[in-house]
Amino acid sequence: MSVLLEVERIVLRGNCSVEDAEPLVVLLQTHPDFEVDIGDTLHLHSAVLQVLLAFRPRLAGPSQDAFIQTWIVPLLTSVDGRLVPHPRPPCE
Amino acid sequence: MMDELLEQFLIEGRELVQQASDDLLALESQPSDPGRIDSAFRAVHTLKGSVALFDLAPMGKMLHCAEDMLGAVRAGHLPVTHVIIGTLLDCVTASDSWIESIERTGHLPADAAARSRSLQAAMASYLGEADYDNEARMSDAAPAWLSALIDCHHEAVTAARSAGDEITALRYVPSKDCFFLGDDPVALIRSIPALIALDIAEQEDWVIEQFNPFACNLYFEALCAMPIDKVRGIFRFVPDQTVIVNAGSKAVPAEPAGGGMSSDRTGDGAMRTLRVDAGRIDSLVDIVGELVVAKNGLAHLAQQAAATDAKLGRALAANQAKIDGLVGEMHRAIMSMRRVPLARTFQRFPRLMREIAGRLGKEISFKLVGEDVEADKSIIDSLFEPLLHILRNAADHGIEDVTGRRAAGKPPSGRITLEAMRGGDQIVIEVADDGAGIDLDKIRALAKTRSVKSESAIDALDDAAALELVFAPGFSTASAVTDMSGRGVGMDAVRTAIESMGGRVAVTSSRGVGSTVRMTLPQALVINTVITVYIGNERFGVPIDSVTETVRIAVDRIVPIRDGEAFVLRDRTIPLLRLSDLLGLARVERSGDVKLLIVISGEQRIGVEVGGFAERFDVLLRPLEGLLLGMRGVLGTAVLGDGHVLVVLNMAELIDERAFGG
Numbered sequence: 001m002s003v004l005l006e007v008e009r010i011v012l013r014g015n016c017s018v019e020d021a022e023p024l025v026v027l028l029q030t031h032p033d034f035e036v037d038i039g040d041t042l043h044l045h046s047a048v049l050q051v052l053l054a055f056r057p058r059l060a061g062p063s064q065d066a067f068i069q070t071w072i073v074p075l076l077t078s079v080d081g082r083l084v085p086h087p088r089p090p091c092e
Numbered sequence: 093m094m095d096e097l098l099e100q101f102l103i104e105g106r107e108l109v110q111q112a113s114d115d116l117l118a119l120e121s122q123p124s125d126p127g128r129i130d131s132a133f134r135a136v137h138t139l140k141g142s143v144a145l146f147d148l149a150p151m152g153k154m155l156h157c158a159e160d161m162l163g164a165v166r167a168g169h170l171p172v173t174h175v176i177i178g179t180l181l182d183c184v185t186a187s188d189s190w191i192e193s194i195e196r197t198g199h200l201p202a203d204a205a206a207r208s209r210s211l212q213a214a215m216a217s218y219l220g221e222a223d224y225d226n227e228a229r230m231s232d233a234a235p236a237w238l239s240a241l242i243d244c245h246h247e248a249v250t251a252a253r254s255a256g257d258e259i260t261a262l263r264y265v266p267s268k269d270c271f272f273l274g275d276d277p278v279a280l281i282r283s284i285p286a287l288i289a290l291d292i293a294e295q296e297d298w299v300i301e302q303f304n305p306f307a308c309n310l311y312f313e314a315l316c317a318m319p320i321d322k323v324r325g326i327f328r329f330v331p332d333q334t335v336i337v338n339a340g341s342k343a344v345p346a347e348p349a350g351g352g353m354s355s356d357r358t359g360d361g362a363m364r365t366l367r368v369d370a371g372r373i374d375s376l377v378d379i380v381g382e383l384v385v386a387k388n389g390l391a392h393l394a395q396q397a398a399a400t401d402a403k404l405g406r407a408l409a410a411n412q413a414k415i416d417g418l419v420g421e422m423h424r425a426i427m428s429m430r431r432v433p434l435a436r437t438f439q440r441f442p443r444l445m446r447e448i449a450g451r452l453g454k455e456i457s458f459k460l461v462g463e464d465v466e467a468d469k470s471i472i473d474s475l476f477e478p479l480l481h482i483l484r485n486a487a488d489h490g491i492e493d494v495t496g497r498r499a500a501g502k503p504p505s506g507r508i509t510l511e512a513m514r515g516g517d518q519i520v521i522e523v524a525d526d527g528a529g530i531d532l533d534k535i536r537a538l539a540k541t542r543s544v545k546s547e548s549a550i551d552a553l554d555d556a557a558a559l560e561l562v563f564a565p566g567f568s569t570a571s572a573v574t575d576m577s578g579r580g581v582g583m584d585a586v587r588t589a590i591e592s593m594g595g596r597v598a599v600t601s602s603r604g605v606g607s608t609v610r611m612t613l614p615q616a617l618v619i620n621t622v623i624t625v626y627i628g629n630e631r632f633g634v635p636i637d638s639v640t641e642t643v644r645i646a647v648d649r650i651v652p653i654r655d656g657e658a659f660v661l662r663d664r665t666i667p668l669l670r671l672s673d674l675l676g677l678a679r680v681e682r683s684g685d686v687k688l689l690i691v692i693s694g695e696q697r698i699g700v701e702v703g704g705f706a707e708r709f710d711v712l713l714r715p716l717e718g719l720l721l722g723m724r725g726v727l728g729t730a731v732l733g734d735g736h737v738l739v740v741l742n743m744a745e746l747i748d749e750r751a752f753g754g
Contacts, residue, residue, distance in 0.1 A: 018271050021305035046278040047271050050310050054298035067282050071290045 003027065009034050009060065012041045012048070021047035028055045038063045044072060052076055098194075100328065101142050105191045108142075111135040113184045113443045116177050123172035132180070133162040139187065142328070144321035148200060150208035151190050157215045158183040164219060179214050181443065186211060237263055238337055241313050245289035249315060249339070252288050257317035259288070261339040264312040264327065265295065271308055273366070275330065281312055283326055289315040315339060368429075370469065376426050380419070384710055387412070387419050427468060431615065434512050434519075435463035437476045441483060441510060448487050455494060455505040456487055462512035467519050467615045471593050475521070475613075478586040478597075482523045482609050483508065485583070490527030490607055500604060502526065519615055524608040530601035532558050542566055559599055563587045591744060621710050622730065622740055625689065625702040627672050628680050633711065633730060633740035640692060642705055644685040659688075659699060666690070668699045674725070674746045693747040700743065713740055724749055 003020045004011040010027050012020070027034070028051065035058040038044075042065050044052070049072065052059075059076055063069045115132035119125060140155035158180055164170040186207055193201045238261050242249050252259055262284075266277045281290065291313045298309070316323060320338045327334045390412045398405020438460055449456040491497075491506030498504065507526045512519055536558055539550050544564045553561070561567055565584045583599075590597045595613035614637075622633035623642070643661065650659050650668060657668040668688070672679050680703055688699040711730030725746040730738045 018276070025303055025305050043282070044278060045276050046266070046308060046310060047276075047305055049278055049292070050294070050308070051303070051305055053292070053294065053310070054300060054303060071281075071287065072278075072292075075292055 005031075006037075009037055010057070011037045012044070014040065015043045016041060016045055016048040018045050018047045020045070021051050024048060024051050025055075028057060032057075035060050037061075038068065038073075041065060041068060044068060097145060097325075097328070101146065102191060102195050104142060104331075105139060105187070108135045108139040109184055109188045109191065110439050112139070113181065113188075114439065116181050116184065117442050117446065119172055120174065120177050126166075129162065129166050129172075133159065133166055136162055136183075138331070141321050141324045145325045145328075148190075148194075150200060150205045151187060154183055154186065154208040154211050157212045157219075161215050161219060170218060176218060179211070179218070181446070183211055183215075185443065185447070237313065238339060241289070241291070241315060242339060244291070245315055248288040252315075252317040255317070257286070258319045259339045260316055260318060260320045260323045261337050262312070262314045262316070262323055262327065263335045264314070264330070264333060266308045266310065266312075266330070266333055268307045268309070270330075270333075271306055275308075277308065277310065277312060280326060280330070281314060284314065284316045284318070284323065286317040287314060288317050370430075373426065373429050377430070380423050380426055383419050384423070387415055390415065430469045431466040432469050432472055433463060434465050434467065434472060434475075434521075437472050437479065438463045438510065438512070440476070441479070444480065445483060445487065445508065448484060452487060453493070454487065454491055456491055457505045457507055459507070459509045460511075461509065465512040465514055465519055467613065471595075471613055471615075474589060474593055478589045478611075479510070479521070479523070481583075481586050483510065486523055486525040486527065486607070486609075490525035490529075492528050496528070500528075515612070519613050521611045521613065522608055524606060526606040529603040529605055530559060530562070530599070530607055531603065535559070535561050539564065539567060559601060562599060563597070591742075621708055622738070623689075623708050624706040624738065625671065626704040626706065627675070627677055628703060630677065631706070631736070631738060632671075632675075633709070633738040634689060634691075634743055635727065635740065636708060638691055638743045639689045640697065641690045643688050643690060643699070645688065647682050647684075647686055650686065661690070661699070664697070666697050666699045668701060669747065669750060670701045672701075672703075674700070674750055675741075689743070691743045691747070693744050698747055700747075709738075711738065711740070 003016070003023045004013060005027055010024070010031070012024075016024075028036075032055070036052065037060040039061055041063055053076065056076070059073065061069070061073060063073060112132050112135040115128045115135065118128045119132070122128065136155055136159045140152060140159055143152045143155060161170065161176070161180060165172060165176070170176060186204075190200050190204060193199070193204075241261055241263075249259060264277060264281070266275060267273075270277065281287070292310055295309050295311050320336060324331075324336050327336065390408070394405055394408035394412050397408050442458055442460065445456060445458040449458075486508050487506075491508065492500065492502075494504045497506065509524045510521070511524070512521045514520075532555055536550050536553075539545065539558075539561045540547050544550070544561060544567050550558070550561070562583045563586075565582075567582055567584060587597050590611050590613065593613055595611055597609065597611045599607060599609045601607035621636040623636050623639060625632055625634055645659055645661075650657050653667075658665050659668055660666070670679065671677075671689075687702050687704055689702060689705075691698055691700055709730070713728040713730055725742055727740045727742040730740055
């Protein structure tokens with residue numbers, strides 16, 4: 001279990017596996033305004049990543065994991081509501 | 093990891109070889125089918141990619157050449173001629189035998205480098221003639237998503253290109269159920285060491301209200317600064333969900349590309365099959381086998397209980413019947429998992445037949461029917477050798493040479509058909525040729541020179557029985573007839589192989605018109621119903637499917653004939669053998685009626701006298717092991733409910749021993 005509920009935020013700690021996706025969905029549905037802390041996240045399973053992409057919560061970071069920080073965070077913090085990969089806007 | 097990769101390579105490699113060979117053979121008759129050209133190209137291309145993961149340079153180089161050649165064919169720079177297809181088929185054949193060698197020995201055979209060089213030289217000579225426009229071919233094939241991806245990330249691409257890196261683009265659309273299969277697409281993407289761009293997006297719009305966290309709705313597009321084969325190595329377990337292309341100077345679609353993925357390929361309907369290691373299914377089969385034994389034990393207990401407490405006995409028997417039904421159902425379900433289509437074995441034959449015909453200098457048109465008929469994996473796998481032998485025979489001895497056919501007023505090209513049909517619980521496989529048919533005088537003469545039976549016995553045979561001589565041990569092994577058919581295995585080996593699977597084989601032939609070999613096989617192995625028979629105190633099992641009926645006759649209906657005995661059953665005279673004689677046991681005095689099993693041997697019915705019959709059992713037949721291995725006349729053993737071991741007899745073999753050997 002890597003999804004933890006803390007005061008006003010949800011913490012994803014260590015390796016988030018496929019089992020963490022459902023609890024995360026429940027937490028985000030009950031607390032849509034909580035931010036999700038990915039500072040200590042080491043890996044986001046695709047199932048967990050797609051929850052974040054779908055619900056688009058505010059993120060607290062930076063992630064200590066280089067892959068997440070370089071490739072995933074930019075996808076999760078794009079602004080226009082729709083998921084847009086980071087360098088893509090000029091093309092569309 | 094390496095072993096797993098290699099194992100996967102061996103499985104996929106075979107499939108790709110098969111695909112390429114099917115396509116090439118189809119192209120021979122339909123040279124202008126672009127779908128087949130594409131498909132062959134992709135198969136060779138993918139095979140080449142897989143080969144690159146291992147230290148198999150000669151194979152890789154040859155396939156590279158073959159790919160170029162198919163590329164040239166695809167671009168219309170090379171015509172589809174018999175010679176070109178032949179050369180490509182040679183490459184496929186070489187790949188096939190190399191894969192076999194890798195599986196057996198772990199490496200390519202010693203002559204691989206030389207064989208590869210000569211094939212490359214042959215292909216280079218055709219390619220040299222072709223006006224082979226690389227650029228045009230490549231730009232044609234670039235999928236639409238690729239240019240969008242490169243445009244969006246052109247800075248990263250330019251930087252990597254100027255650094256001299258080879259750039260590979262990847263589009264990965266995981267199947268919806270990939271999480272259930274244990275896939276984590278992000279983890280795969282993560283393992284790309286030289287990622288230079290990554291886009292992740294949803295396949296279908298998110299539905300927040302009814303969010304399904306278990307269905308993967310992501311797709312990935314990535315660029316990486318590494319060679320295509322390395323990227324393909326990372327994604328080799330999801331080849332059906334990825335398109336991997338070279339985005340450096342050229343672009344070649346790896347998988348059915350065209351313009352990226354069509355949605356139905358990745359939708360719910362796509363990944364409905366699961367590749368399960370056969371070993372796991374086999375262990376289920378073992379368990380269900382033990383269950384059958386345990387279940388039989390219950391029947392025995394119910395009987396014992398009924399003797400002391402009728403009520404308990406009935407209750408137990410009712411329960412036993414229910415378990416009996418469930419075990420049967422479970423057995424059928426598991427066996428159906430082991431069922432595979434005959435195509436698995438059949439598909440290899442068109443290429444082999446082409447080769448055989450070529451070597452014999454005959455024209456043969458080969459037709460396959462019923463590849464979708466299914467049977468147990470072990471049967472399908474064991475069918476290859478016997479079928480190959482029968483097909484070789486048909487091509488070698490059946491089909492006449494072109495002059496012979498003309499003289500007989502037949503079309504120059506001989507016809508051989510391999511056809512499978514369902515027949516109830518059984519499958520029927522026929523190999524038919526329109527050749528010269530079997531010359532019975534020649535068969536009789538050969539049987540005499542090879543001392544298959546005594547001369548007088550051979551002369552006494554009617555035509556149908558004489559035809560059966562081809563199956564007699566020693567008939568076709570005595571001298572290698574030609575290098576094609578005479579590989580030291582004869583039709584007797586074919587019959588043994590088919591019968592060891594619980595099947596039967598027979599041949600019919602008509603002079604000048606052709607021959608047909610007909611095999612009848614069970615769809616599944618493992619569980620047999622046996623009838624138990626007694627001789628004195630000894631108990632034996634006889635598979636029920638080898639017994640056509642059980643009869644009791646009065647002693648005085650048995651008539652002595654020379655040194656044997658016979659009786660008349662429904663106006664037919666049937667020879668009588670005593671099981672005690674067949675097994676070399678002491679005779680038991682006849683008292684009252686004589687009990688007989690009527691069994692079929694070859695085409696003849698024979699009565700086998702036993703001391704008594706008892707109940708029928710479903711048993712898991714265990715093949716003979718150790719000292720008993722190879723004992724003729726015994727199919728295997730089975731453990732009964734009371735813990736006794738029952739020896740299950742092979743009646744046909746016992747009778748053959750007596751008739752031909754003794």
